Amino acid sequence: MSEDEPPVENHSARPLDALIRAAMKERGWTYSDLERASGRALTRARWQQLGSGVVQRKFPDPSSLSVISEVLEVDITTVVLAAARSVGLDVRTRGTDLAHLLPALTERxxxxxxxxxxxxxxxxxxxxxxxxxxxxxxxxxxxxxxxxxxxxxxxxxxxxxxxxxxxx
Structure with a gap:
């Protein structure tokens, strides 16, 4: 990367709350919008809890992780790693960040x-x-x-x- 290029955000290095808030800011959404986008699979209160920045006590269940991945349009691995960071696990990725630079839905x-x-x-x-x-x-x-x-x-x-x- 040259000095003139802006740094690329690495979604995989974020905790879940930062991932959620970044998606909200990008789309101009509220927690209620996230609830609607999830088909009410996750309530506004649950989205707010996950996006609050407070260290979570429990790891989200697999169905919640899948919903978060779909709504945020982020791959499930990124969401799982973000959730792990949110419960206090020291998660480090190895290798380059090239895979994380790919846009959502590249699997299609x-x-x-x-x-x-x-x-x-x-x-x-x-x-x-x-x-x-x-x-x-x-x-x-x-x-x-x-x-x-x-x-x-x-x-x-x-x-x-x-x-x-x-x-x-």
Missing amino acids: LSGRMRDAILTLVRAAVADARTEDAGDPGPSDALSGLRLEWPKSDSPSGSERGRPDSPGT
Whole structure:
């Protein structure tokens, strides 16, 4: 990351209350809005309790964790780790934060789209290794790289949802 780039927030390092409050702030929601979004599976009072910042005595039950994940549009692992921090467990993640930079619902990408993204990431890692090895010459890691996927799987999704577009 360069000095000009703003730091990326790591959702996985937050306790549950911070995760909840950040989602509320982002959406302009209240605890009542969270209750409605959860289909009343979690009450306003429970959302408020979880978002209060007070160390929780009990770990939330699995069904509550699933509801929180769905409502906040955050992967379940992030919610479980956040809940663990909220009950006082010292949770540390290993490795890079790349997985946490991915937007919500990336698990819905098609297999071809995932393969294309992984190919690009692998090529970039190979390119970085070449640079780290001190090779002053241009890297061939990306040469010949060709990414293809059907328009219906395109990241923009601009064609999806239109009644006149194929595949809808």
